[in-house]
Amino acid sequence: MATHPVPNIPAIYADENDYWTVRSALQADEKSLCFTAGFVSTPTEAKAAAIVSALKAHEKEALYGKLDDSGSFIEHAHQYMPAKHIIDTTKLLSIAKRAPKGSLLHCHLDAMLPPLDSLIKSARNRKGLCLSLDMKSDSPNWIQDALPSFIMLPAEDAEKAATLSFFDPAFVPGVHGKGIAYKPGTYVTWRRFCDEFPGGVTAAEDFVAKRILLNREDVYHSSQTVDGIWHQFNRAFATMRGLLLYQSAFMEHFRLVLLDLVADNISYAEIRVAFHRHNDVWSDDGTRTLPRAELFGLMEICIKDEIAAAAAAGKTFYGIKIIFAVLRSGTTEDMEYAMDECIVLKQAFPNLICGFDMCGQEDAGFPLTHWVPSLLRMRAKCNELKLDLPFILHAGETLSHGTETDGNLYDALLLNSKRIGHGFSIANHPLLMSMYKRKSIDQAGKSGFTVPLILASAPSCVGSRAYFQQEVATMSTTITETRPQYTKLILRSNRGTVTRDVSTAEPRAASLEEIPVIDLSAINGSLAERQAIAARMKEAATTSGFFYISNHGIKESVIRNAAGTVHVSPSESVDNKESFQWRYDPRYDPMHSQSSLSSISPEVLAGIRGEEFVWEGTKHIEGFKDASITYWQECLSLARRLIRLFALALDLEEDHFDSLVTYPGADGVYNFYPGKSPAEAAVAKDVGLGSHTDLQCFTLLWQDLIGGLQVLTRDGQWIKATPIPGTIVVNIGDFLQRVSNDCFVSTVHRVFSRARSGRISMPFFFGFNFNEKVGVLESCLSDGEVAKYEPMSCGESNRCVTRGRLWLWGIALLMVIVMIVGILFASHVYYHAMGGQGFLKAKRYEEVENTQNNGTQLYLPMRKIEKAVQGKYFWEVVGRSPKNIPFYTCGDQLNGCDSFGQPVSKHRYPRILSYKKS
Numbered sequence: 001m002a003t004h005p006v007p008n009i010p011a012i013y014a015d016e017n018d019y020w021t022v023r024s025a026l027q028a029d030e031k032s033l034c035f036t037a038g039f040v041s042t043p044t045e046a047k048a049a050a051i052v053s054a055l056k057a058h059e060k061e062a063l064y065g066k067l068d069d070s071g072s073f074i075e076h077a078h079q080y081m082p083a084k085h086i087i088d089t090t091k092l093l094s095i096a097k098r099a100p101k102g103s104l105l106h107c108h109l110d111a112m113l114p115p116l117d118s119l120i121k122s123a124r125n126r127k128g129l130c131l132s133l134d135m136k137s138d139s140p141n142w143i144q145d146a147l148p149s150f151i152m153l154p155a156e157d158a159e160k161a162a163t164l165s166f167f168d169p170a171f172v173p174g175v176h177g178k179g180i181a182y183k184p185g186t187y188v189t190w191r192r193f194c195d196e197f198p199g200g201v202t203a204a205e206d207f208v209a210k211r212i213l214l215n216r217e218d219v220y221h222s223s224q225t226v227d228g229i230w231h232q233f234n235r236a237f238a239t240m241r242g243l244l245l246y247q248s249a250f251m252e253h254f255r256l257v258l259l260d261l262v263a264d265n266i267s268y269a270e271i272r273v274a275f276h277r278h279n280d281v282w283s284d285d286g287t288r289t290l291p292r293a294e295l296f297g298l299m300e301i302c303i304k305d306e307i308a309a310a311a312a313a314g315k316t317f318y319g320i321k322i323i324f325a326v327l328r329s330g331t332t333e334d335m336e337y338a339m340d341e342c343i344v345l346k347q348a349f350p351n352l353i354c355g356f357d358m359c360g361q362e363d364a365g366f367p368l369t370h371w372v373p374s375l376l377r378m379r380a381k382c383n384e385l386k387l388d389l390p391f392i393l394h395a396g397e398t399l400s401h402g403t404e405t406d407g408n409l410y411d412a413l414l415l416n417s418k419r420i421g422h423g424f425s426i427a428n429h430p431l432l433m434s435m436y437k438r439k440s441i442d443q444a445g446k447s448g449f450t451v452p453l454i455l456a457s458a459p460s461c462v463g464s465r466a467y468f469q470q471e472v473a474t475m476s477t478t479i480t481e482t483r484p485q486y487t488k489l490i491l492r493s494n495r496g497t498v499t500r501d502v503s504t505a506e507p508r509a510a511s512l513e514e515i516p517v518i519d520l521s522a523i524n525g526s527l528a529e530r531q532a533i534a535a536r537m538k539e540a541a542t543t544s545g546f547f548y549i550s551n552h553g554i555k556e557s558v559i560r561n562a563a564g565t566v567h568v569s570p571s572e573s574v575d576n577k578e579s580f581q582w583r584y585d586p587r588y589d590p591m592h593s594q595s596s597l598s599s600i601s602p603e604v605l606a607g608i609r610g611e612e613f614v615w616e617g618t619k620h621i622e623g624f625k626d627a628s629i630t631y632w633q634e635c636l637s638l639a640r641r642l643i644r645l646f647a648l649a650l651d652l653e654e655d656h657f658d659s660l661v662t663y664p665g666a667d668g669v670y671n672f673y674p675g676k677s678p679a680e681a682a683v684a685k686d687v688g689l690g691s692h693t694d695l696q697c698f699t700l701l702w703q704d705l706i707g708g709l710q711v712l713t714r715d716g717q718w719i720k721a722t723p724i725p726g727t728i729v730v731n732i733g734d735f736l737q738r739v740s741n742d743c744f745v746s747t748v749h750r751v752f753s754r755a756r757s758g759r760i761s762m763p764f765f766f767g768f769n770f771n772e773k774v775g776v777l778e779s780c781l782s783d784g785e786v787a788k789y790e791p792m793s794c795g796e797s798n799r800c801v802t803r804g805r806l807w808l809w810g811i812a813l814l815m816v817i818v819m820i821v822g823i824l825f826a827s828h829v830y831y832h833a834m835g836g837q838g839f840l841k842a843k844r845y846e847e848v849e850n851t852q853n854n855g856t857q858l859y860l861p862m863r864k865i866e867k868a869v870q871g872k873y874f875w876e877v878v879g880r881s882p883k884n885i886p887f888y889t890c891g892d893q894l895n896g897c898d899s900f901g902q903p904v905s906k907h908r909y910p911r912i913l914s915y916k917k918s
């Protein structure tokens with residue numbers, strides 16, 4: 001397959017010169033095949049290379065080849081670990097540290113820093129941090145061999161753990177690796193362990209550090225194997241896992257990694273972070289796991305801060321991106337869960353995630369062939385969503401040849417992996433090598449610069465929006481600018497008709513500032529904590545009018561049960577969207593007892609619209625009503641708690657709205673948007689759910705992971721409210737905008753559903769009691785500012801909008817009536833023309849008898865009809881009265897036109913004529 005000419009090697013050399021000439025030719029030929037062929041250094045590079053070579057020669061002489069303090073004799077280019085202490089003193093290293101590095105494209109977050117500087121330091125004095133060990137304290141060698149496994153426990157469990165001592169001979173050690181659920185007796189607190197450890201805290205920290213770090217013996221032991229070193233790695237990762245996976249440690253480690261990159265003059269890095277299912281980061285109080293989106297939001301902010309700090313310090317740092325890495329040894333279900341999560345997060349954080357990978361010992365987990373179906377499924381989803389989420393796969397990390405694992409090199413190529421890591425075994429595959437090389441040159445060509453194989457194609461160094469803008473700015477010469485087009489959108493609200501200019505540009509992903517995730521875990525905390533949540537809600541309510549809530553307290557099982565029923569209820573033939581809805585009914589409101597219902601005042605009662613018949617119609621669906629009401633009740637309770645936070649956000653007393661939500665507007669809805677095949681999606685004209693604002697105070701919207709909800713920004717751009725697992729979307733409605741004097745915004749939104757699978761959403765619309773008139777809130781008016789709106793009730797407000805829509809219904813109804821009358825009129829004329837008495841007229845035999853010659857037979861009024869048809873326009877025919885024509889029904893064939901051959905005008909009734917002919 002090699003196409004390069006093989007140099008000619010003579011059998012006999014004419015003389016020595018001839019030998020040297022042939023040798024030079026061979027060298028030149030070989031060099032021309034090198035990756036660096038054609039590379040010409042600039043004068044500065046040549047000067048730098050000369051300095052480095054001179055230094056290298058000097059240090060080889062001056063520093064190496066001597067006996068060191070430990071009695072070791074370290075030669076130049078000795079194995080790294082024994083030589084490290086000498087390397088650390090070299091000028092070469094200090095130059096290397098200061099030299100600008102460009103990109104670091106293969107690293108794993110957990111293994112980027114020495115543990116004592118970050119994770120073990122973060123663990124100091126952490127109250128809830130506990131550990132279990134897999135050996136007892138009286139086992140011989142436990143200090144060398146025991147494996148600690150850390151976990152952050154809630155205060156109550158940590159208190160129990162604090163009563164136990166690992167050094168108590170009766171202590172039952174835990175089992176390493178099981179450590180998610182607290183098992184009494186298996187965990188002790190890190191604090192107490194440090195206090196009681198022989199040698200105290202420092203020795204305890206050293207004990208843990210040794211579990212994480214590889215020592216010389218581990219690395220260079222003559223009987224060490226690849227499996228052996230992986231065993232060490234896995235133990236190190238198991239120890240690190242719990243030290244890393246709680247919020248403050250994770251974020252501190254993450255920040256220190258960025259600082260370290262900046263200190264090393266690395267301008268950009270792509271960092272693999274293990275995000276397989278259940279590898280969650282816990283809150284510092286150990287009570288909850290952080291939703292991934294929240295964590296990504298924190299990382300994005302951290303990157304932005306460090307880019308700014310680096311810039312202020314005169315450093316070039318473009319930030320980092322994350323390669324979403326998942327253990328290759330998991331179940332298919334977990335893998336596909338992680339893939340879906342990665343897709344969702346990529347949509348929410350397009351500039352933060354740069355690829356997807358599988359990690360873990362390559363020849364111990366499943367090979368890529370095992371994952372091909374899942375990987376293809378993921379690729380298809382990304383294509384459908386037009387998501388640039390490449391695979392950046394581990395392949396060829398082992399040196400085996402011809403094994404299943406070695407085959408990963410083929411799959412990575414076929415799956416279009418953007419790069420491969422680590423590719424050691426590629427040397428065994430000359431064809432693959434040339435294909436990867438070709439691919440890397442192609443990619444580099446696209447990105448405008450060339451880089452060698454493996455490190456290929458890192459064209460953009462986007463770590464934050466700030467840099468993204470920079471990147472776009474530098475690219476602007478090659479981008480043809482297209483001005484966005486705008487269309488007009490007309491909407492009705494309780495404030496009248498509203499017009500908006502809407503961009504026709506493709507919807508883009510929303511940033512976390514535009515639609516933030518607000519954590520409600522402190523909703524029952526102190527007033528200060530509630531005020532802090534309210535402040536975040538206010539920020540969102542006054543800007544985009546949309547936010548997500550996490551830790552909202554509605555159990556996943558309740559949501560699943562409700563959403564599960566939606567699969568059953570809609571018929572197969574749903575067109576564009578099918579909805580099921582039910583309204584507030586005090587009989588299901590947990591706030592009211594049965595006895596209090598009889599005392600509801602008539603005004604309140606008038607606004608209550610609960611309709612039992614909706615449940616009658618769904619009786620056949622098992623569990624439907626129960627699941628729906630349970631979900632609705634949870635939404636209702638949450639909404640009542642949220643309205644208190646909204647009160648705080650509006651600078652009111654927390655209970656300000658309490659009396660207005662005793663019999664509130666509280667409508668539960670299930671929406672089902674059917675899936676579309678790619679062919680249907682390509683030609684689909686409908687949106688899914690058209691642009692609108694919600695009517696009441698606010699909406700709690702649960703959506704599945706399919707996506708499609710879009711929000712209109714103030715400047716008329718559609719942005720995607722991408723589903724974030726574990727969250728509910730909250731959006732402000734028209735009534736809250738009204739009473740806040742437009743301080744809060746009821747934002748236009750729509751659902752654009754084109755996905756292959758059907759989508760489910762469950763909005764819950766919440767408003768004040770329908771009878772309560774509410775005016776603009778004093779707290780929303782600054783000095784001298786006047787209220788824009790009169791007091792109004794939520795009920796009236798809703799009617800305003802529906803009244804607004806009534807004229808449309810009116811026109812539609814009128815058109816239908818005109819059509820029906822037209823049809824009746826036309827048929828009437830038709831039957832007259834056929835000799836009948838007109839459509840829908842009564843049959844009156846007596847008159848027939850009176851007017852016919854002998855009263856026994858029915859005849860057609862041939863002449864009169866003939867005259868009418870021939871001499872007049874067709875509508876004059878209708879003027880006939882029963883006096884002139886006997887009565888009989890149409891379609892009576894004995895007396896029909898056919899039997900009597902009644903003449904009709906050719907010009908006026910061509911259809912009738914053709915009918916006659918047949």
Ligand SMILES: O=C(O)CCC(=O)C(=O)O
Pocket residue numbers: 669671689694701703709749750751760761762763
């Ligand atoms: O289906 C959705 O995501 C949104 C539904 C919605 O906006 C509504 O029903 O008002």
Ligand SMILES: [Fe+2]
Pocket residue numbers: 692693694699749
């Ligand atoms: Fe809506």
